[in-house]
Amino acid sequence: MNIVLLDPRQTESELWSISAKRQIEHLTTHVDIQVGDTLKVGIREGKRYLTEIVSIDETCVQLKPLQQEIVPAKHPVTLIVAMPRPKVLRRLIMDAVTLGVEKIILLHSCRVDKSYWQTPFLQQVDQYVTLGLEQAGDTIAPKIELYKRFKPFVEDILSGLITADCPAFVAHPYAEQPMPYALQHPCTIVIGPEGGFIPYEVDLLIKNGCQAVSLGNRILRTETAISYVLGRLFSAS
Amino acid sequence: MNIVLLDPRQTESELWSISAKRQIEHLTTHVDIQVGDTLKVGIREGKRYLTEIVSIDETCVQLKPLQQEIVPAKHPVTLIVAMPRPKVLRRLIMDAVTLGVEKIILLHSCRVDKSYWQTPFLQQVDQYVTLGLEQAGDTIAPKIELYKRFKPFVEDILSGLITADCPAFVAHPYAEQPMPYALQHPCTIVIGPEGGFIPYEVDLLIKNGCQAVSLGNRILRTETAISYVLGRLFSAS
Known part of the structure; x- marks a missing residue:
């Protein structure tokens, strides 16, 4: 998992949220994310961003978008x-x-x-x-x-x-x-x-x-x- | 399995023999070989041949070499x-x-x-x-x-x-x-x-x-x- 894919409705507030169990498990177990780390995030059928992790709990990881990144061409x-x-x-x-x-x-x-x-x-x-x-x-x-x-x-x-x-x-x-x-x-x-x-x-x-x-x-x-x-x-x- | 690999000592007699269980099972189950069919065979670290199937039983498939084929280059x-x-x-x-x-x-x-x-x-x-x-x-x-x-x-x-x-x-x-x-x-x-x-x-x-x-x-x-x-x-x- 080199980016985390979010549905557009997970990115409607000022802080974005990861709530899928699969993604949270991967991030906490394999990547060992910490508050303050940066994380690459993609919006389905949309843009890609570098974000910063603002909070982490078992059911939700909250993110603040930092800057837009390039979506690779097909x-x-x-x-x-x-x-x-x-x-x-x-x-x-x-x-x-x-x-x-x-x-x-x-x-x-x-x-x-x-x-x-x-x-x-x-x-x-x-x-x-x-x-x-x-x-x-x-x-x-x-x-x-x-x-x-x-x-x-x-x-x-x-x-x-x-x-x-x-x-x-x-x-x-x-x-x-x-x-x-x-x-x-x-x-x-x-x-x-x-x-x-x-x-x-x-x-x-x-x-x-x-x-x-x-x-x-x-x-x-x-x-x-x-x-x-x-x-x-x-x-x- | 697009060729059957044999050890050189399985090809020392006039008729060659396949005796490995894995290979015989594959040939009888997946390829459904019959006596008279041709079969591609390679000799480990050696040449490759087209052969004809002469006999089939549960523990041995016998082959007659027909002609040499090209081993693909690396x-x-x-x-x-x-x-x-x-x-x-x-x-x-x-x-x-x-x-x-x-x-x-x-x-x-x-x-x-x-x-x-x-x-x-x-x-x-x-x-x-x-x-x-x-x-x-x-x-x-x-x-x-x-x-x-x-x-x-x-x-x-x-x-x-x-x-x-x-x-x-x-x-x-x-x-x-x-x-x-x-x-x-x-x-x-x-x-x-x-x-x-x-x-x-x-x-x-x-x-x-x-x-x-x-x-x-x-x-x-x-x-x-x-x-x-x-x-x-x-x-x-």
């Missing part, structure tokens, strides 16, 4: 990823948010077990987003969308996202063209499930405007691939 | 990372191995809890390396070294690793110079613990030849930072 990228195993979902969302992805789309695919869509973890996506923002020091949640049907999504939605100024790349081990790097414009990236997209899916993605690109001959786990690809695509920024 | 990088929390160690080692790091050094630092060095997970590092190699399709284990004293390591060991052709970069949020990208030569990267290196440590690293470089104003978790940095540094390969 990468202009839409990440489309095959719905991962429930165990991986939390880390994947947290990482994508921390890395500054603007929009995350979870998509069904042939090799995605249908039961993954029933996981109770999907109800907790907002919490994972909060954790990712607090890690990064960001305040703006990315858009998250879910599509349970591959073909209509690719034909009706994805094809509309792709333009000359915003290409889409699908990571595919057998592609000859390498994944580009140091992009200076927005893009969409498509990452398959464990075991990869089936040939029909790759063909449909290409037919609808995606470029199949290779990440080399090492096969990465989905979560690892996402940060690796983002490091590569936005290396010049 | 990135010419030494990764020095502050000893992570035990929970993170497995994923960190697996990911670094999967990404093709040539040498991994786990280092003590002021913000590393001393208890981390007592974790039983450290006894299992070889298993994590195996999992990382099987994920990547690689056969060659990276070198792994542990240093429990920061200052002697930096002064006596690290300073000797740095040359004009092999610079060292320490990821530091307040550095002005950005982390380079698309390197065409070997390098060493140094990643701090949760909470970062303390100023004394950063100063000592710089005094001993490291360049402090920034990854932008998002604060990444250690594991996320490693794949992000590798994607960036080796984006041209």
Whole structure:
């Protein structure tokens, strides 16, 4: 937790207040905050501030805003990823948010077990987003969308996202063209499930405007691939 | 598991054999192998082959080698990372191995809890390396070294690793110079613990030849930072 995210209504008085149990526990146990310390705070969907801790008790930490800080910019990228195993979902969302992805789309695919869509973890996506923002020091949640049907999504939605100024790349081990790097414009990236997209899916993605690109001959786990690809695509920024 | 790693002595007869319970369970449960299927196999510290499955029973899967395949090249990088929390160690080692790091050094630092060095997970590092190699399709284990004293390591060991052709970069949020990208030569990267290196440590690293470089104003978790940095540094390969 590198900033504490507050709802706007927690910052309406002259003194702001942290009242979430999770945040207070983290600050008192891990950070060992003291009155007079400074603390970085973000207002959800708003600005970021350096604050000073004015009082601490078990149910409330009060803060005085000192000065505004810069909210880190996002990468202009839409990440489309095959719905991962429930165990991986939390880390994947947290990482994508921390890395500054603007929009995350979870998509069904042939090799995605249908039961993954029933996981109770999907109800907790907002919490994972909060954790990712607090890690990064960001305040703006990315858009998250879910599509349970591959073909209509690719034909009706994805094809509309792709333009000359915003290409889409699908990571595919057998592609000859390498994944580009140091992009200076927005893009969409498509990452398959464990075991990869089936040939029909790759063909449909290409037919609808995606470029199949290779990440080399090492096969990465989905979560690892996402940060690796983002490091590569936005290396010049 | 994208290849099955075998010890050389399992490949001495005309027919090769998989006998490890973990591997057989994975192949029969998750991959649902059948006699006649092909299977990618690597020989530890050796070559990689496409094989054909000849027989399957509960304790042994027999294989016939068909043709040699290419072992993916490693990135010419030494990764020095502050000893992570035990929970993170497995994923960190697996990911670094999967990404093709040539040498991994786990280092003590002021913000590393001393208890981390007592974790039983450290006894299992070889298993994590195996999992990382099987994920990547690689056969060659990276070198792994542990240093429990920061200052002697930096002064006596690290300073000797740095040359004009092999610079060292320490990821530091307040550095002005950005982390380079698309390197065409070997390098060493140094990643701090949760909470970062303390100023004394950063100063000592710089005094001993490291360049402090920034990854932008998002604060990444250690594991996320490693794949992000590798994607960036080796984006041209």
